[in-house]
Structures are given as structure tokens and as C-alpha cells.
Amino acid sequence: MKFIKLENNDELQANLFSFAIHLALFLVMIFSVGWQTKTPYYGEVELWDSVPVQKKINKTQATPKKKIKQKQNTKVQKSAEAKAKAKAQKEADIKLKKKKAAEKKAKKLKKQKAIKELKKKVLKQEKIDKLKKEMLEKEKVERLQQQIIEQQKIEKMQAELRESELKQQKKPALEGEDEVKGGVNTGELNKYKLLIQQKIQQNVNQQLCGLDYITLEFRISLMPTGELLGQPKMTKSSKIKSCDDAVERAIIQSQPLPLPKDSGLFSKLKNLELKFHPNGVE
Amino acid sequence: MNKFLHIIFAGFLFFSSSVIHALEVIEILGGKASQIPIAVMPFKSFGAQKDIGKINSVIKGDLGRSGLFYPLDTRGVAASPNSDKEVNFSQWKSLEAQFLIIGRIDSIQKEQIKVSWSLIDIYKQQTVLSGEYVGKNNQIRAIGHKVSDKVYERLTGSKGVFHTKIAFVEKYNNQKFKLNIADYDGYNITTLLDSKMPIISPRWSPDGKKIAYVSFEKEKPVIYIQEIATGKRKLLANFKGNNSAPAWSPDGKRLAIVLTYSTNSQIYLINTDGSDVKRLVRSRSITTEPSWSPDGKEIYYTSNQGGGPQIYKFNLESSEVSRVTFEGKYNLYPSLSYDGKLLLYLTQDQGKFKVALQNLQSNQVLKLTKGPLDEAPVFAPNGHMVLFVYKNYGKTTKIGTVSINGLKIDPLPLGSRQVQEPAWGPIKN
Numbered sequence: 001m002k003f004i005k006l007e008n009n010d011e012l013q014a015n016l017f018s019f020a021i022h023l024a025l026f027l028v029m030i031f032s033v034g035w036q037t038k039t040p041y042y043g044e045v046e047l048w049d050s051v052p053v054q055k056k057i058n059k060t061q062a063t064p065k066k067k068i069k070q071k072q073n074t075k076v077q078k079s080a081e082a083k084a085k086a087k088a089q090k091e092a093d094i095k096l097k098k099k100k101a102a103e104k105k106a107k108k109l110k111k112q113k114a115i116k117e118l119k120k121k122v123l124k125q126e127k128i129d130k131l132k133k134e135m136l137e138k139e140k141v142e143r144l145q146q147q148i149i150e151q152q153k154i155e156k157m158q159a160e161l162r163e164s165e166l167k168q169q170k171k172p173a174l175e176g177e178d179e180v181k182g183g184v185n186t187g188e189l190n191k192y193k194l195l196i197q198q199k200i201q202q203n204v205n206q207q208l209c210g211l212d213y214i215t216l217e218f219r220i221s222l223m224p225t226g227e228l229l230g231q232p233k234m235t236k237s238s239k240i241k242s243c244d245d246a247v248e249r250a251i252i253q254s255q256p257l258p259l260p261k262d263s264g265l266f267s268k269l270k271n272l273e274l275k276f277h278p279n280g281v282e
Numbered sequence: 283m284n285k286f287l288h289i290i291f292a293g294f295l296f297f298s299s300s301v302i303h304a305l306e307v308i309e310i311l312g313g314k315a316s317q318i319p320i321a322v323m324p325f326k327s328f329g330a331q332k333d334i335g336k337i338n339s340v341i342k343g344d345l346g347r348s349g350l351f352y353p354l355d356t357r358g359v360a361a362s363p364n365s366d367k368e369v370n371f372s373q374w375k376s377l378e379a380q381f382l383i384i385g386r387i388d389s390i391q392k393e394q395i396k397v398s399w400s401l402i403d404i405y406k407q408q409t410v411l412s413g414e415y416v417g418k419n420n421q422i423r424a425i426g427h428k429v430s431d432k433v434y435e436r437l438t439g440s441k442g443v444f445h446t447k448i449a450f451v452e453k454y455n456n457q458k459f460k461l462n463i464a465d466y467d468g469y470n471i472t473t474l475l476d477s478k479m480p481i482i483s484p485r486w487s488p489d490g491k492k493i494a495y496v497s498f499e500k501e502k503p504v505i506y507i508q509e510i511a512t513g514k515r516k517l518l519a520n521f522k523g524n525n526s527a528p529a530w531s532p533d534g535k536r537l538a539i540v541l542t543y544s545t546n547s548q549i550y551l552i553n554t555d556g557s558d559v560k561r562l563v564r565s566r567s568i569t570t571e572p573s574w575s576p577d578g579k580e581i582y583y584t585s586n587q588g589g590g591p592q593i594y595k596f597n598l599e600s601s602e603v604s605r606v607t608f609e610g611k612y613n614l615y616p617s618l619s620y621d622g623k624l625l626l627y628l629t630q631d632q633g634k635f636k637v638a639l640q641n642l643q644s645n646q647v648l649k650l651t652k653g654p655l656d657e658a659p660v661f662a663p664n665g666h667m668v669l670f671v672y673k674n675y676g677k678t679t680k681i682g683t684v685s686i687n688g689l690k691i692d693p694l695p696l697g698s699r700q701v702q703e704p705a706w707g708p709i710k711n
Binding site for chain 2 (some may be wrong): 196203240243253272275280
């Protein structure tokens with residue numbers, strides 16, 4: 001906090017100093033200083049735009065006959081000279097003033113020009129900034145739009161996924177989707193699971209399974225051709241021999257089972273657990 | 283060393299469990315009401331009469347009538363194998379056969395034969411059942427039915443009914459009636475009672491030794507119980523009014539009967555010796571056609587208490603009455619399957635009388651026949667078939683069987699006999 005105060009004081013001092021200098025310079029400009037050693041002659045002077053009179057004066061100085069006149073003339077001449085001097089001085093002052101005024105004007109103009117340029121620059125900068133801002137804004141909007149699109153895509157995908165999950169819940173497997181999980185196309189996997197399910201289901205003779213809600217489980221191993229590798233292994237019996245046999249026959253009868261050519265997918269399906277509910281589920 | 287074995291065992295367990303988890307699971311719901319394709323080859327005859335070899339047609343008829351089997355036409359097949367070692371399995375697979383029955387008949391003595399048979403599983407490529415029966419030449423059909431029963435039980439899990447008897451009433455010479463007993467397929471008919479008066483509602487006792495029936499010989503309906511073996515009979519119910527609709531209790535000790543003793547038709551219980559008569563349902567409406575549940579705790583019957591005829595049940599312990607049928611405006615003639623899970627009755631559907639089957643668990647109703655004038659459906663003792671009366675487009679009345687999947691309706695080969703009121707006897711142990 002203290003450090004900031006000190007810094008502020010320095011700035012204030014600098015500003016005051018700058019102001020004083022400028023004031024001094026201003027005063028100098030207003031009350032200009034004559035740099036001659038002689039005291040200036042003060043008299044009335046007519047101001048003309050041009051100075052043709054000077055030539056006439058030069059002519060009178062060339063006439064030596066009339067002394068008094070000459071004296072008078074000398075006086076006159078002197079006063080004229082003084083006058084001329086004053087006039088010249090004045091003219092010089094005027095010129096200086098004019099020059100200074102011109103300079104001032106020029107400075108002013110320059111300043112104005114600079115201001116104009118600055119303004120122009122500022123405007124340009126503003127324009128650039130505006131453009132930049134607009135661009136940024138546009139970019140932002142675009143990014144936002146992109147984000148929205150992405151979000152929408154994600155939402156769509158999520159919805160599809162949810163739908164597929166729902167479908168999967170309803171059906172043991174479903175076809176069509178192409179999500180890749182662990183290097184395996186689950187859409188394809190589900191498609192083949194559905195095909196296997198349909199083929200076996202058509203061969204299950206539910207009449208041989210009574211009327212109760214029963215469940216049977218079998219494990220099977222398959223060859224790439226879809227043929228069974230060995231006999232189906234019953235892991236859970238329905239406790240109805242005819243039903244167990246009928247389901248086993250249905251599995252055997254369903255050969256060859258539809259299997260994918262892709263080795264990765266086949267490896268997922270080569271060993272299967274089949275759960276049967278011949279009379280549906282409660 | 284032990285530690286090392288433990289590590290190996292643990293590793294094996296881990297590996298096997300990971301394999302189990304990696305298995306893809308496929309759930310398979312439901313199935314089809316399909317028929318098992320089965321080939322029954324003619325039995326080879328060694329010294330026996332040639333036509334005896336046609337036993338295969340008896341077996342084919344039995345299995346086909348059940349509605350659960352589809353007997354294949356084997357006429358194009360050149361040679362019948364003698365054992366499963368001679369079976370060309372790929373040939374049978376191409377015929378879509380799942381099972382094959384082969385057999386031989388040897389003449390062992392004068393008029394005595396030995397029938398040897400095998401049931402071969404085409405998919406498993408092995409014999410799954412085989413047997414031998416010895417009998418007389420004229421028992422060839424009975425032997426065929428026994429083979430069918432064994433095959434049926436092995437493949438369906440339910441006892442076969444091909445060796446059972448049925449009873450039915452035959453009307454002849456316009457005004458005469460016979461109570462006949464026959465094989466389930468209509469063969470080997472014998473007459474138990476010949477009467478000038480109508481006979482209705484024959485019902486087998488649970489042991490299959492007696493039949494209760496309603497006779498009009500006393501110029502009104504009365505109930506008799508008759509022994510099949512001796513032909514001896516006794517009058518069970520001859521009360522005031524009509525005596526009808528006898529139904530044996532599962533233990534065979536009592537019968538539910540219908541009397542019009544006090545008012546309209548009401549159900550009563552009566553002991554087989556005619557004692558202990560008591561009214562079952564106290565109702566102003568008609569209650570008739572009683573049928574026992576297999577556990578003997580409930581009696582299903584027809585009543586018009588709700589307006590039109592519907593089926594109700596009466597709980598003998600709680601005396602509670604509840605309605606059972608709700609589909610259709612006209613349901614009557616109830617009977618229950620041996621396991622009590624299915625209710626069979628007659629329903630009026632779009633002006634036609636059809637045989638209907640109701641699953642008492644799900645209350646789903648399946649109409650087994652198309653009508654238009656079906657009558658008196660009764661279950662086979664295994665609950666897999668139904669015997670009923672149907673009119674052949676108004677010309678003749680026939681008795682036929684229908685499988686409970688509705689896939690097979692088969693009239694009994696009774697020729698031009700006018701038959702009615704069938705009843706299916708129990709399975710003899």
C-alpha cells in the first residue's frame with residue numbers, strides 16, 4: 001500500500017513539473033524576448049501589406065544640395081530609419097509572430113492531424129477491435145453452435161443407446177447397431193445372438209414342458225461352421241424329463257447355428273449359455 | 283507341496299470363473315406347439331402271420347391321434363434296420379425324422395407271438411427305449427397300444443392312454459340303446475347294457491371297474507352303477523323327480539348327482555351304497571352337471587344363477603361358490619384334467635357349440651373345435667386328448683378325439699353307428 005502511494009506521489013510531481021514547463025513555454029511564447037542589445041525604438045508605424053515606400057526613401061538620400069533640408073532630411077531620415085527599423089522590427093516581430101502563429105497553426109494542424117490520425121487510428125483500431133470482437137463473437141457463436149450440435153449428437157447417441165438397451169432388455173439380442181466395445185462390434189454380436197435365439201426357439205416343442213413357469217439352462221460349444229462341438233450340456237433341469245429332452249433336441253435340431261465369419265465375433269459366440277423359458281416368464 | 287497345490291487349485295478356480303463370466307447368454311422364451319416327426323417302420327415277421335406286421339399302423343395311429351407326433355410316411359424307405367447299428371442316420375435326418383421305431387415279431391408257440399421293439403433317437407444316434415411283449419395273435423392291437431404308451435411316456439413325460447377303454451351309447455333300430463365299451467380308438471366293442479329306453483351320462487369309476495349311468499327304464503331318469511366284469515348292477519338313485527348326471531369322487535367312495543327332489547335341478551352328494559344323501563349348493567337357480575376336482579375338494583358345475591349358463595365351483599370345505607368362466611354367454615358341461623390345471627367345457631361361440639379349454643392358471647381359453655354342434659366333451663385320463671361328439675354336417679353323429687393343442691381331430695372308426703354320450707376310462711396300472 002505504501003509503495004503504491006509513493007509511486008502516486010512521483011507521478012504527481014512529474015505531472016506538476018511538466019505543467020510548469022509547459023506554462024513557462026507558453027509565457028515565453030506570449031511575451032517573447034528581444035535578443036538585440038540596443039533599446040528598441042518606439043514609434044507609430046503604418047502597416048502595409050507591402051513596403052514600396054522604402055524605394056522612395058532611398059531616392060531622397062541621394063540628394064546632397066539642400067543641407068538643412070539635408071539635416072532635416074537626415075533627421076527625417078534618421079527617424080525614418082528608426083521608423084523603418086521599428087517597422088522592420090515590427091515586421092520581423094510580425095513575421096516572427098506570423099511564423100510562430102504559422103508554426104503554432106502548423107503545430108496545431110499537425111496536432112489536429114495527429115489527433116485526426118490518432119482518431120483515425122483509434123477508429124481503425126476500434127473497427128479492428130470491433131471486427132475482432134465480431135469475429136470472436138462469431139467464433140464463439142459458432143463454437144457454441146458446434147457445441148450444441150455436438151451435444152445434440154451426444155444426446156441422440158445416448159437416446160439411441162438407451163433405446164438399444166431397452167430393446168436389448170425386451171429381446172435377448174437385437175440387430176443393426178454398430179457400437180464397438182472391446183474390439184467387438186456389439187451390433188453384429190447382438191444380431192447373431194438374435195439369429196441363434198430365433199433358430200433354436202422355432203424348434204422348442206413347448207407342449208412337452210407342461211404348463212408351469214420353468215427354466216432350463218444349457219451350455220453349448222460351437223464350431224465355426226455352426227455345428228455343435230460335442231453334446232449340449234444341461235446345467236439346470238426343468239425337472240420334466242420330456243422337456244429337458246425336447247429342449248436338447250431343439251438345440252441339436254438347430255444345427256448349423258448362424259455364426260459370424262469374423263473371428264473376433266465368433267470367439268464371443270463359440271461358447272454360449274442358453275436359458276430356456278418354454279412357458280414364458282411370470 | 284500342499285501350498286503349491288492350493289495355489290494351482292485357486293488359479294484353476296479363478297480361470298474357470300472368468301470363463302463362466304465371459305459366456306454370452308441367450309434367453310429363449312416360449313416355443314412352438316409342434317409335432318415330433320417319427321417314423322414307424324413295419325415290424326419284421328419271423329414265422330408269424332404276415333398281416334400281424336401291420337402293428338406299425340396301430341402305433342402310427344396312436345401317436346398321430348395324440349396331436350404331439352407326426353408319423354412320417356415311410357413307404358419309400360427300402361429296408362427296415364434291425365437295430366440302431368444298421369440305421370442310416372443321415373437318411374432319416376433328411377426325412378426330418380427325430381425318432382424311429384423298429385421291431386420284429388417272432389412266433390414262439392402256436393398262436394403266441396413275441397414282439398420286440400426299439401425307439402431310436404436320430405439326433406443322438408442311439409436306442410433310447412426298447413421292450414418285448416408276449417401275447418396271442420389276436421392281441422396284436424393291444425400290444426401295439428402298449429408300445430405306443432411306452433413311446434409316448436418316454437417322449438412326452440405323460441402316461442399314454444392308448445391302452446385305455448371308452449364307453450359310449452349307441453342308438454340302434456331307432457328306439458333301442460346300447461351302452462358299449464371299446465378300446466379308446468373304437469375297436470373291440472362290447473356291449474354292457476342293451477335297453478329299450480334311453481341311456482345317458484355313463485361315467486367310469488376311478489378304478490375303471492364300474493360304470494354309473496342314467497337309464498330311463500323306470501319311465502324317468504334313475505342312476506345305476508354297473509360292474510363291468512360281472513355285469514351286475516344296482517340302482518343308486520331313484521328319488522322323487524329326476525335322477526341324473528352322476529360324477530364319481532376321486533376316491534370312488536361318493537358320487538355327486540343331480541336331483542329335482544325339492545324344486546329344480548340341484549346337486550346332491552351320495553355314497554356309493556346309496557346312503558348319506560345331502561344337498562350340496564343351496565341355490566334357487568339350477569345347478570347341474572357336477573365334476574370333481576382331482577383333489578376332491580371342489581366341485582365344478584353349471585348354473586344359471588348369473589342369467590345364462592356359466593361354470594361355477596363349490597368348495598366343499600368352505601362352502602364358497604365362485605364363478606369360473608367369464609368368456610362367452612353360454613358355457614356348460616365342465617370337466618377337469620387329471621392335474622386340475624385345465625377346465626374343459628362346451629361353449630357357444632357365434633351361434634356354434636364348440637369344445638373349449640381354459641387354463642385355470644392364466645384363464646386363457648382355447649377353442650379346440652369349430653362346431654357347429656359339438657357335445658359332451660370329456661378328458662382323456664392323461665389330459666392330453668378330449669373325446670367328444672360332433673355332428674357331421676347334420677348327417678351323422680360321430681365320436682372323435684381332439685388333441686388339446688387342437689392340431690388333430692380324429693373320428694373313431696365306428697362306421698355308421700349312431701353314437702353319443704362318450705366317457706373315457708382310467709389308465710389301468
